[in-house]
Amino acid sequence: MALVVQKYGGSSVADADCIKRVARRIVDTKLAGNDVVVVVSAMGDTTDELIDLAEQVSPEPPARELDMLLTAGERISMAVLAMAIADLGHEVKSFTGSQAGVITDSSHGKARIIDVSPGRLSGALAEGTIAIVAGFQGVSQDTKDITTLGRGGSDTTAVALAAALKADVCEIYTDVDGVFSADPRIVPAASRRAVITYEEMLELAAQGAKVLHLRCVEYARRFNLPIHVRSSFSLNNGTMVVGSTEGDKMEQPIISGVAHDRTQAKVTVLGVPDRPGEAAAIFRALAESGVNIDMIVQNVSAVETGRTDITFTLPQTDVAAATAGLEQVQGTIGFESLRSDTSIGKLSLIGAGMRSHPGVSATFFSALADAGINVDLISTSEIRISVVVRESDLDEAVRVVHSAFGLDAESGEAVVYGGTGR
Amino acid sequence: MALVVQKYGGSSVADADCIKRVARRIVDTKLAGNDVVVVVSAMGDTTDELIDLAEQVSPEPPARELDMLLTAGERISMAVLAMAIADLGHEVKSFTGSQAGVITDSSHGKARIIDVSPGRLSGALAEGTIAIVAGFQGVSQDTKDITTLGRGGSDTTAVALAAALKADVCEIYTDVDGVFSADPRIVPAASRRAVITYEEMLELAAQGAKVLHLRCVEYARRFNLPIHVRSSFSLNNGTMVVGSTEGDKMEQPIISGVAHDRTQAKVTVLGVPDRPGEAAAIFRALAESGVNIDMIVQNVSAVETGRTDITFTLPQTDVAAATAGLEQVQGTIGFESLRSDTSIGKLSLIGAGMRSHPGVSATFFSALADAGINVDLISTSEIRISVVVRESDLDEAVRVVHSAFGLDAESGEAVVYGGTGR
Numbered sequence: 001m002a003l004v005v006q007k008y009g010g011s012s013v014a015d016a017d018c019i020k021r022v023a024r025r026i027v028d029t030k031l032a033g034n035d036v037v038v039v040v041s042a043m044g045d046t047t048d049e050l051i052d053l054a055e056q057v058s059p060e061p062p063a064r065e066l067d068m069l070l071t072a073g074e075r076i077s078m079a080v081l082a083m084a085i086a087d088l089g090h091e092v093k094s095f096t097g098s099q100a101g102v103i104t105d106s107s108h109g110k111a112r113i114i115d116v117s118p119g120r121l122s123g124a125l126a127e128g129t130i131a132i133v134a135g136f137q138g139v140s141q142d143t144k145d146i147t148t149l150g151r152g153g154s155d156t157t158a159v160a161l162a163a164a165l166k167a168d169v170c171e172i173y174t175d176v177d178g179v180f181s182a183d184p185r186i187v188p189a190a191s192r193r194a195v196i197t198y199e200e201m202l203e204l205a206a207q208g209a210k211v212l213h214l215r216c217v218e219y220a221r222r223f224n225l226p227i228h229v230r231s232s233f234s235l236n237n238g239t240m241v242v243g244s245t246e247g248d249k250m251e252q253p254i255i256s257g258v259a260h261d262r263t264q265a266k267v268t269v270l271g272v273p274d275r276p277g278e279a280a281a282i283f284r285a286l287a288e289s290g291v292n293i294d295m296i297v298q299n300v301s302a303v304e305t306g307r308t309d310i311t312f313t314l315p316q317t318d319v320a321a322a323t324a325g326l327e328q329v330q331g332t333i334g335f336e337s338l339r340s341d342t343s344i345g346k347l348s349l350i351g352a353g354m355r356s357h358p359g360v361s362a363t364f365f366s367a368l369a370d371a372g373i374n375v376d377l378i379s380t381s382e383i384r385i386s387v388v389v390r391e392s393d394l395d396e397a398v399r400v401v402h403s404a405f406g407l408d409a410e411s412g413e414a415v416v417y418g419g420t421g422r
Numbered sequence: 423m424a425l426v427v428q429k430y431g432g433s434s435v436a437d438a439d440c441i442k443r444v445a446r447r448i449v450d451t452k453l454a455g456n457d458v459v460v461v462v463s464a465m466g467d468t469t470d471e472l473i474d475l476a477e478q479v480s481p482e483p484p485a486r487e488l489d490m491l492l493t494a495g496e497r498i499s500m501a502v503l504a505m506a507i508a509d510l511g512h513e514v515k516s517f518t519g520s521q522a523g524v525i526t527d528s529s530h531g532k533a534r535i536i537d538v539s540p541g542r543l544s545g546a547l548a549e550g551t552i553a554i555v556a557g558f559q560g561v562s563q564d565t566k567d568i569t570t571l572g573r574g575g576s577d578t579t580a581v582a583l584a585a586a587l588k589a590d591v592c593e594i595y596t597d598v599d600g601v602f603s604a605d606p607r608i609v610p611a612a613s614r615r616a617v618i619t620y621e622e623m624l625e626l627a628a629q630g631a632k633v634l635h636l637r638c639v640e641y642a643r644r645f646n647l648p649i650h651v652r653s654s655f656s657l658n659n660g661t662m663v664v665g666s667t668e669g670d671k672m673e674q675p676i677i678s679g680v681a682h683d684r685t686q687a688k689v690t691v692l693g694v695p696d697r698p699g700e701a702a703a704i705f706r707a708l709a710e711s712g713v714n715i716d717m718i719v720q721n722v723s724a725v726e727t728g729r730t731d732i733t734f735t736l737p738q739t740d741v742a743a744a745t746a747g748l749e750q751v752q753g754t755i756g757f758e759s760l761r762s763d764t765s766i767g768k769l770s771l772i773g774a775g776m777r778s779h780p781g782v783s784a785t786f787f788s789a790l791a792d793a794g795i796n797v798d799l800i801s802t803s804e805i806r807i808s809v810v811v812r813e814s815d816l817d818e819a820v821r822v823v824h825s826a827f828g829l830d831a832e833s834g835e836a837v838v839y840g841g842t843g844r
Binding site: 016019020023050053054056057058059061062064065066068069071072075076078079080082083084086087092093094096099120144146 | 438441442445472475476478479480481483484486487488490491493494497498500501502504505506508509514515516518521542566568
């Protein structure tokens with residue numbers, strides 16, 4: 001008998017009919033001889049509706065109370081899902097994050113899991129009961145207040161419970177069929193990847209693929225827990241995310257896929273005095289403003305002026321904070337001006353095979369050059385090349401790179417992966 | 423500094439504007455120098471909407487899961503109310519029933535409070551924080567599962583917390599101005615009672631007045647805690663429910679008011695053999711069917727047949743269960759047939775002064791007789807007379823009795839009380 005942890009997202013439990021379909025799938029998993037723990041998100045738009053309600057009474061609600069409010073969403077979906085399973089004649093109990101033993105720090109709205117004590121879940125499983133758990137939520141160790149885990153929280157709940165319960169697999173159900181070689185809405189020839197490594201998945205998630213969140217993949221890698229990404233709307237095989245791909249390494253594709261991200265912006269600090277410590281002062285000011293930066297490029301200093309330009313990318317939502325933070329230190333640092341640009345797009349080519357295959361960079365930049373696409377910034381890791389291009393060039397760039405690496409499904413073997421772009 | 427516990431019902435927090443008005447009132451109470459604990463029900467129709475959702479997936483959802491689902495309602499209202507208070511610049515925290523220390527038995531859907539450990543509330547009050555608590559819910563001592571208290575649960579939560587915290591008063595806010603001498607929709611001349619005793623309030627609540635629930639009045643009486651019934655939509659004085667009315671007993675009204683109840687039915691068991699133990703067998707069968715009966719009348723036995731008829735009243739919703747339960751034992755008991763009637767109404771005249779004032783019954787029955795209203799069943803207590811009449815006669819019966827005892831506001835001194843009939 002295996003222990004399976006399943007996670008269903010908001011679109012999988014959007015209404016009563018969706019919930020009944022999910023209940024049927026859970027019961028099938030149980031009937032196949034497995035112990036089953038299910039983590040569920042709030043139904044469809046519930047979270048947005050609750051945020052709307054909060055905004056009607058307060059422009060800036062206290063984070064503790066916002067967490068209390070939002071956790072009502074999963075409470076509803078988990079209880080209704082439990083009812084639907086009971087209606088199919090199976091023993092089932094729902095548990096809040098707190099009841100399931102999800103212990104977090106006290107950072108409301110973006111709490112981190114610091115311990116998992118799933119004693120009540122183990123007890124339920126021992127009685128043959130299906131356990132339904134509210135995703136996205138926990139209880140703080142210090143204050144015993146209800147917390148939420150922030151973006152990707154339900155995926156992280158599922159992986160954390162699976163690790164604590166020593167589950168055989170964590171199945172993440174979503175509204176796409178798995179991990180693709182690129183966003184199928186941009187590259188119709190994109191195809192599903194059957195197996196992918198944590199390392200590749202982390203790069204993909206970090207570079208804009210939304211199918212799994214960084215935190216949950218990091219968590220799974222730490223515990224070497226296999227994640228199975230599947231659609232709750234089909235019976236397709238989905239994608240297995242594992243520690244290392246088993247079998248013949250010869251069959252490993254060089255490239256996993258192409259990810260893209262439209263949510264970034266670019267800020268250039270012009271005329272920075274070319275003295276030691278100036279760049280550090282700039283990035284310290286940004287850190288103090290709570291801004292996370294991604295790619296950084298420093299121009300070669302102009303000899304005649306002794307000044308240089310520093311360019312970095314950051315989430316579009318952080319541009320205002322970054323600009324304000326830098327303007328406060330303009331006098332101290334002595335840079336000339338700031339320029340920001342939100343019409344950019346980031347494209348990333350990811351593949352563990354890059355390490356041992358020379359020529360990947362050449363193929364990549366040739367494909368972009370042949371399509372007449374100008375590259376603005378470049379950054380690389382061992383298994384990734386990322387470039388910033390004009391936002392208007394992004395879709396075409398994804399297509400030509402996908403094609404240049406033989407990833408198009410028609411071009412023979414499907415060597416695939418990517419994100420949904422959501 | 424006084425400690426005030428306030429309870430706001432669903433209609434008082436029906437939408438964002440209502441919640442902001444309630445927040446203002448709570449803050450005013452705090453600014454007047456009081457410590458404040460607020461118990462809140464689910465917003466408006468939330469509970470009904472959640473029940474609808476449950477019914478879409480299961481005709482008979484497990485009680486444990488229904489409690490989990492329904493408690494999401496208060497979780498939403500309490501968090502949003504806390505946000506509205508924070509927006510007015512005051513420290514506030516919301517607490518679930520479990521966090522507030524409302525410990526119950528395990529009877530899902532109708533749990534009884536067995537202990538209150540309001541340590542977290544005391545801690546919040548000590549810091550000058552306003553505490554908002556979810557009404558209607560608790561946590562079971564044995565299973566640590568979430569429970570609901572059933573009908574009148576939020577009122578009971580408020581009184582239980584007020585007793586445990588040794589509050590000075592428990593203010594129950596509703597959508598009527600207090601306790602009236604009769605339902606103002608039936609008797610326009612009905613008027614508000616300024617003070618009423620627990621004893622009278624208990625009889626009123628038991629006889630159909632819906633303004634306060636029996637359980638919460640019983641709880642308040644046990645701890646001698648004053649309840650102040652007020653409208654959240656006005657600044658009127660409302661009604662104080664207290665242990666004994668202070669001041670000159672001479673001014674005590676003989677009659678508190680007239681309550682009525684349209685939710686009862688009448689069942690007659692015809693042709694019961696007139697032997698010892700037959701009535702007991704009938705009521706044992708009803709108890710085993712989970713039916714609560716109210717009034718009972720046994721006819722004088724007919725000498726020629728040795729048989730009698732037994733009539734009792736019960737909630738209309740219990741008629742099917744009662745009939746089924748009795749039919750099962752028809753062979754054993756040997757009664758001839760069953761007859762049920764749902765077109766009845768119950769009228770009750772209540773007043774502590776009845777004890778020492780003869781002639782109340784005479785006035786009561788004369789008023790009904792003068793109006794040509796036939797009385798079907800009669801039951802009395804020390805401070806109450808109840809009769810069953812045709813449902814079509816009920817409103818007229820309430821009016822003539824109200825008038826006969828000088829309760830009409832126009833007839834001089836307002837000697838008042840009653841229920842809203844909701």
